[in-house]
Amino acid sequence: MRVRDIEKSQRFTTTTVALVTSFYKGKENVMSAEWSIRASIDPFLIAVFVSYERETYEMIRGSGEFGVSYCSQEQAGLAHIAGNYSLKDTDKFSIAKFPLFYGHSIRAPLVDGAISNFECSVENEIQAGDHAIFIGRVLDGYYDNTKKPLIYHQGKFFMMGDRISHINAERP
Numbered sequence: 001m002r003v004r005d006i007e008k009s010q011r012f013t014t015t016t017v018a019l020v021t022s023f024y025k026g027k028e029n030v031m032s033a034e035w036s037i038r039a040s041i042d043p044f045l046i047a048v049f050v051s052y053e054r055e056t057y058e059m060i061r062g063s064g065e066f067g068v069s070y071c072s073q074e075q076a077g078l079a080h081i082a083g084n085y086s087l088k089d090t091d092k093f094s095i096a097k098f099p100l101f102y103g104h105s106i107r108a109p110l111v112d113g114a115i116s117n118f119e120c121s122v123e124n125e126i127q128a129g130d131h132a133i134f135i136g137r138v139l140d141g142y143y144d145n146t147k148k149p150l151i152y153h154q155g156k157f158f159m160m161g162d163r164i165s166h167i168n169a170e171r172p
């Protein structure tokens, strides 16, 4: 049954969860982002949506780069910590052991065990209400075909369900 409610309807979107990483003034950070998506194929661009209140906002703004690690379903615990504690007042890395590794093109770390990782340099920043959209040019990308993505829906984490096999959903 369809319910008309503009407030509650905001929770009825379904996303992946990215760990957005940054490095600025000698500090590393990792924050969770449900709002992050591939924005262009050629050039390969990824957009991340970061509230102006986040420490990550200052760090991406200052450094001009960020990492994106799309969580696998084993990483819900890390996504919870990265998304509920701010580097403004808490050392997230003392609460959870984030398995970081370093890529080739940016100074920000990436998170091991993810389904995919991307190294991005900021091409553009756009204001969208209470969030900044950082459009990042992807300089390097990694994937692990053995992992399955973590899903976020109505404030809770889920695992991906079965494939609907009779429809070929590949884009043209």
Ligand SMILES: Cc1cc2nc3c(=O)[nH]c(=O)nc-3n(C[C@H](O)[C@H](O)[C@H](O)COP(=O)(O)O)c2cc1C
Binding pocket: 017, 029, 030, 031, 032, 033, 034, 035, 036, 049, 050, 051, 053, 054, 055, 056, 057, 079, 080, 082, 083, 084, 085, 086, 087, 088, 131, 152
């Ligand atoms: C599952 C999940 C998804 C989130 N998605 C976003 C997001 O897309 N954009 C955003 O600005 N904050 C998002 N947050 C909140 C930030 O991750 C959170 O405020 C974090 O503590 C910011 O850390 P920082 O201040 O160290 O950058 C999310 C939190 C969770 C738990």
